[in-house]
Amino acid sequence: xxxxxxxxxICASLTLLFAYTAxxxxxxxxxxxRQLSMQVFPHSLIEIxxxxxxxxxxxxVILMMVKRTRLLGLTLSVxxxxxxxxxxxxxxxxxxDHIPCSCGGVLNSLGWQEHLWFNVxxxxxxxxxxxxxxxxxxxxxxxx
Amino acid sequence: MKNLxxxxxxxxMLLGLGIVFTQSAFKxxxxxxxxxxxxxxxxxxxxxxxxxxxxxxxxxxxxxxxxGVPQSDETxxxxxxxxxxxxxxxxxID
Numbered sequence: 667x668x669x670x671x672x673x674x675x676i677c678a679s680l681t682l683l684f685a686y687t688a689x690x691x692x693x694x695x696x697x698x699x700r701q702l703s704m705q706v707f708p709h710s711l712i713e714i715x716x717x718x719x720x721x722x723x724x725x726x727v728i729l730m731m732v733k734r735t736r737l738l739g740l741t742l743s744v745x746x747x748x749x750x751x752x753x754x755x756x757x758x759x760x761x762x763d764h765i766p767c768s769c770g771g772v773l774n775s776l777g778w779q780e781h782l783w784f785n786v787x788x789x790x791x792x793x794x795x796x797x798x799x800x801x802x803x804x805x806x807x808x809x810x
Numbered sequence: 811m812k813n814l815x816x817x818x819x820x821x822x823m824l825l826g827l828g829i830v831f832t833q834s835a836f837k838x839x840x841x842x843x844x845x846x847x848x849x850x851x852x853x854x855x856x857x858x859x860x861x862x863x864x865x866x867x868x869x870x871x872x873x874x875x876x877x878g879v880p881q882s883d884e885t886x887x888x889x890x891x892x893x894x895x896x897x898x899x900x901x902x903i904d
Contacts, residue, residue, distance in 0.1 A: 678818035685826030693830050703879070704857040727826075731819045766857070 669798050676795035677730045680743050683788060684730075688723035706762045722746060737803060740796040747789035754782045847873050847900030848886045855880040856900060864898030872900040 691698040698720075702712050726746060729739030757766065758778050776784065845858035850870060864872040874880070874891035884890065 674818045678822040681819040682822035682826045685823040686829055689827050689830040727819075727823055731817065731823060733817075 669802060673736070673795060673798045673802065676791055676798070677736060677739070680740075680788065680792060680795065681727050681730050684723040684727045684743070684746075688720040688727065691720045691723075705766045706757075737796070737799050740792060740799055743792040744789070744796055747785060747792050751782065751785040751789050754778055754785055758782060844877070845873055845875050845894065846880050846891065847896075849900045850886075851899065851901075855884070863901070864896045865901045867898040870897055870899060872896050872898045 699712075699716055702715060703709075705712075707715065722742065723746070726739050726742040729735040729742060732739075756762065846855045847858065847864070848855055850872075858873070871886055871893045873894040873896040874886070874889060875894060876889075876891040880889060880891060886893075
């Protein structure tokens, strides 16, 4: 029962995160486009990411709201957080020729370092949720 | 708790939607996004970023407010922006 409650709370936290980020992008689409253009991506990729990012975030929200598809939703959540965290880590490691504006993240006021810790937290939460959900679906037979 | 009948993620989704449309506390002042700093070392215009600051140099203007995005051929001496009071070289900080 604790596991069921945990998965409910984890899915709710991730749903809140992705719903907020996706809806805020869609609510001010021009601003999102502007923020994306300040990143390191080529113009052709920006046009794709513009629709792909909020689209996948909303897909993750829908999948996590429906109990039957939560495993898929949590898998998508882990994939998204790995990509977001990886991008922030690359920025901070100096991989790109300059440090882009950190204004396009979940909270505009956060710097890159804060974004990294924020993302790591939700990445760990996603992985924990995926593990719990997998344990629930396999009847709790999964070892540790 | 045994019969958790409500769906917390649905409530969270509605909460997320509500936050977006009712508050603007997390939003950056959009005027800030028109501000660019010039890195004299790399000769690049860089969007205003909380992680950047001007390294002290009283001779160089390092931040400018633009109407749009500065063109690649624009320099601190010849540009379409308005110079700001910040002086120095625009460098990243940890």
